[in-house]
Amino acid sequence: xxxxxxxxxxxxxxLKLNDxxxxxxxxxxxxxxxxxxxEAARQRLAHxxxxxxxxxKHSLLIVLxxxxxxxxxxxxxxxxxxFNAQGVAVANFKEPTSVELAHDFLWRVHxxxxxxxxxxxFNRSHYEDVLITRVHKLIDEKTVIDxxxxxxxFETLLAENGATILKFxxxxxxxxxxxxxxxxxxxxxxxxxxxEADYAELPFWDDYVKATEEALNxxxxxxxxxxxxxxxxxxxxxxxxxxxxxxxxxxxGMRFPKPSVDLDDIRRKYHAALLAxxxxx
Amino acid sequence: xxxxxxxxxxxxxxLKLNDxxxxxxxxxxxxxxxxxxxEAARQRLAHxxxxxxxxxKHSLLIVLxxxxxxxxxxxxxxxxxxFNAQGVAVANFKEPTSVELAHDFLWRVHxxxxxxxxxxxFNRSHYEDVLITRVHKLIDEKTVIDxxxxxxxFETLLAENGATILKFxxxxxxxxxxxxxxxxxxxxxxxxxxxEADYAELPFWDDYVKATEEALNxxxxxxxxxxxxxxxxxxxxxxxxxxxxxxxxxxxGMRFPKPSVDLDDIRRKYHAALLAxxxxx
Numbered sequence: 001x002x003x004x005x006x007x008x009x010x011x012x013x014x015l016k017l018n019d020x021x022x023x024x025x026x027x028x029x030x031x032x033x034x035x036x037x038x039e040a041a042r043q044r045l046a047h048x049x050x051x052x053x054x055x056x057k058h059s060l061l062i063v064l065x066x067x068x069x070x071x072x073x074x075x076x077x078x079x080x081x082x083f084n085a086q087g088v089a090v091a092n093f094k095e096p097t098s099v100e101l102a103h104d105f106l107w108r109v110h111x112x113x114x115x116x117x118x119x120x121x122f123n124r125s126h127y128e129d130v131l132i133t134r135v136h137k138l139i140d141e142k143t144v145i146d147x148x149x150x151x152x153x154f155e156t157l158l159a160e161n162g163a164t165i166l167k168f169x170x171x172x173x174x175x176x177x178x179x180x181x182x183x184x185x186x187x188x189x190x191x192x193x194x195x196e197a198d199y200a201e202l203p204f205w206d207d208y209v210k211a212t213e214e215a216l217n218x219x220x221x222x223x224x225x226x227x228x229x230x231x232x233x234x235x236x237x238x239x240x241x242x243x244x245x246x247x248x249x250x251x252x253g254m255r256f257p258k259p260s261v262d263l264d265d266i267r268r269k270y271h272a273a274l275l276a277x278x279x280x281x
Numbered sequence: 282x283x284x285x286x287x288x289x290x291x292x293x294x295x296l297k298l299n300d301x302x303x304x305x306x307x308x309x310x311x312x313x314x315x316x317x318x319x320e321a322a323r324q325r326l327a328h329x330x331x332x333x334x335x336x337x338k339h340s341l342l343i344v345l346x347x348x349x350x351x352x353x354x355x356x357x358x359x360x361x362x363x364f365n366a367q368g369v370a371v372a373n374f375k376e377p378t379s380v381e382l383a384h385d386f387l388w389r390v391h392x393x394x395x396x397x398x399x400x401x402x403f404n405r406s407h408y409e410d411v412l413i414t415r416v417h418k419l420i421d422e423k424t425v426i427d428x429x430x431x432x433x434x435f436e437t438l439l440a441e442n443g444a445t446i447l448k449f450x451x452x453x454x455x456x457x458x459x460x461x462x463x464x465x466x467x468x469x470x471x472x473x474x475x476x477e478a479d480y481a482e483l484p485f486w487d488d489y490v491k492a493t494e495e496a497l498n499x500x501x502x503x504x505x506x507x508x509x510x511x512x513x514x515x516x517x518x519x520x521x522x523x524x525x526x527x528x529x530x531x532x533x534g535m536r537f538p539k540p541s542v543d544l545d546d547i548r549r550k551y552h553a554a555l556l557a558x559x560x561x562x
Contacts, residue, residue: 050470054470054473073367076365076366076367077365077367080366081365083366084357084358084362085357085361085364085366085369085371085402086354086357086358086371086373086402086404087371088366089370090366090367090368092367121366121367123367178551178552181551181552182552185544185547185548185552188537189331189335189537190537191540191544192335192537192538192539192540192541194540194541194542194544194547195541195542196542196547199547199550199551202551256469256470256471256473257473258473259472259473259475260473260475260476261475261476261477263466263472263475266466266475266477266480267466269480270459270462270480270483271459271462271463271466
């Protein structure tokens with residue numbers, strides 16, 4: 001199943017999040033089947049990362065957005081578990097500092113753009129600057145329009161420099177979010193995470209939906225596509241995202257580079273003993 | 282077996298690399314046993330990293346040094362395979378740029394010091410500035426002495442800010458290095474890595490041994506210990522390093538933080554439905 005087709009946000013078709021079922025699991029019949037597909041996708045990702053690192057022609061930028069408890073951390077821990085830490089840089093974008101606020105909104109983001117050969121994962125991103133800020137009216141509508149244009153420009157710049165950009169919105173229902181908060185309350189390894197702030201955004205749910213729809217519609221391009229991933233089922237979310245990333249990397253048709261030196265020359269010069277041994281056999 | 286005792290470089294006992302057998306595998310009888318110990322260590326590391334990330338009181342700095350083909354990349358890929366990418370930052374220190382050379386030698390290193398809650402892995406490090414530079418006489422002996430003192434100061438600064446510092450020298454024999462180069466020649470997925478430069482350091486082997494011995498002796502402290510890891514056998518190297526890191530993290534006695542809010546209060550305020558449901562049962 002080509003999840004890139006299924007979940008792509010088409011810019012010229014008005015996105016309606018409420019029409020998309022966050023509990024759907026297309027192409028996957030069972031949790032067991034999901035585990036098998038995930039394992040296969042992880043192996044593909046490990047291999048492709050190896051090629052990416054070797055070739056150093058491309059880079060990969062993965063953007064993860066979603067409400068609290070949508071599963072952004074979980075995707076990194078599970079869908080991308082097979083990535084080698086050497087070659088992956090995760091950037092978390094929290095509330096900007098005063099120094100960051102004294103610059104344009106992309107200033108703190110740009111240094112985290114992926115190095116060639118590397119994967120950058122943005123856990124939240126520059127999209128917060130047209131989401132939370134807009135919902136809470138920290139910026140006016142003119143600024144929203146300007147920022148969306150600047151985000152498109154920025155992503156074009158990265159793409160033209162060899163970045164594959166894949167953006168995922170983890171789509172869960174309000175009920176699923178509350179259920180996950182409830183699970184956290186019961187889990188001593190995770191209840192330290194709970195704060196009043198988790199609940200502060202709940203009354204703004206519909207505003208977030210609207211702001212998200214507009215931002216995704218306006219910034220989903222062939223070069224920097226958005227995918228809305230049904231994420232009520234974690235096992236489906238991980239399958240869909242790992243498969244999309246693996247498919248996109250495989251499409252690059254990467255190959256291990258050719259040696260830059262004459263291998264026979266190296267053999268003669270430095271591995272005389274090896275050659276002598278072979279000749280003697 | 283406490284590998285931290287076995288492999289610790291005692292500052293007041295003159296280190297002699299040639300007296301240490303790089304093929305030794307103390308405490309491990311077989312490759313199968315090694316696989317089991319490695320798997321156990323990986324699980325311990327995953328758990329401890331989770332605690333580190335949750336507590337955010339400590340950080341971990343892992344320094345990897347060794348000759349070409351000693352296995353630094355392999356340690357990251359295998360010994361640390363269970364680390365969550367969100368929480369690990371790998372820094373590679375290659376030949377300094379002209380901008381970096383226009384600063385003190387620690388200027389480019391400091392920004393990569395580990396964030397609280399995170400692990401930083403240095404694949405090569407500030408130690409190159411008293412190794413390759415010294416062997417090739419790019420710096421004079423006075424500078425070597427000064428830099429070693431500054432490295433000690435720098436590591437004290439990091440340790441006083443909550444960093445656990447663990448430094449590993451991957452000890453292989455000259456014959457093993459050549460054997461690994463030969464394997465690379467035969468492997469189409471890796472022979473692109475081969476360059477004349479790999480062989481250029483071979484005539485300086487003994488100079489590296491001497492410079493390494495002196496640097497390790499002078500900078501191995503209780504707070505920033507050096508461990509010389511017998512690394513001819515990759516499976517032993519991974520077991521020793523993963524075990525040392527897991528032991529050191531467990532010694533910190535980390536705990537998941539206590540909730541910062543009154544959980545009952547949260548339940549009452551936001552999970553009324555949950556409470557009602559429970560009461561009704």
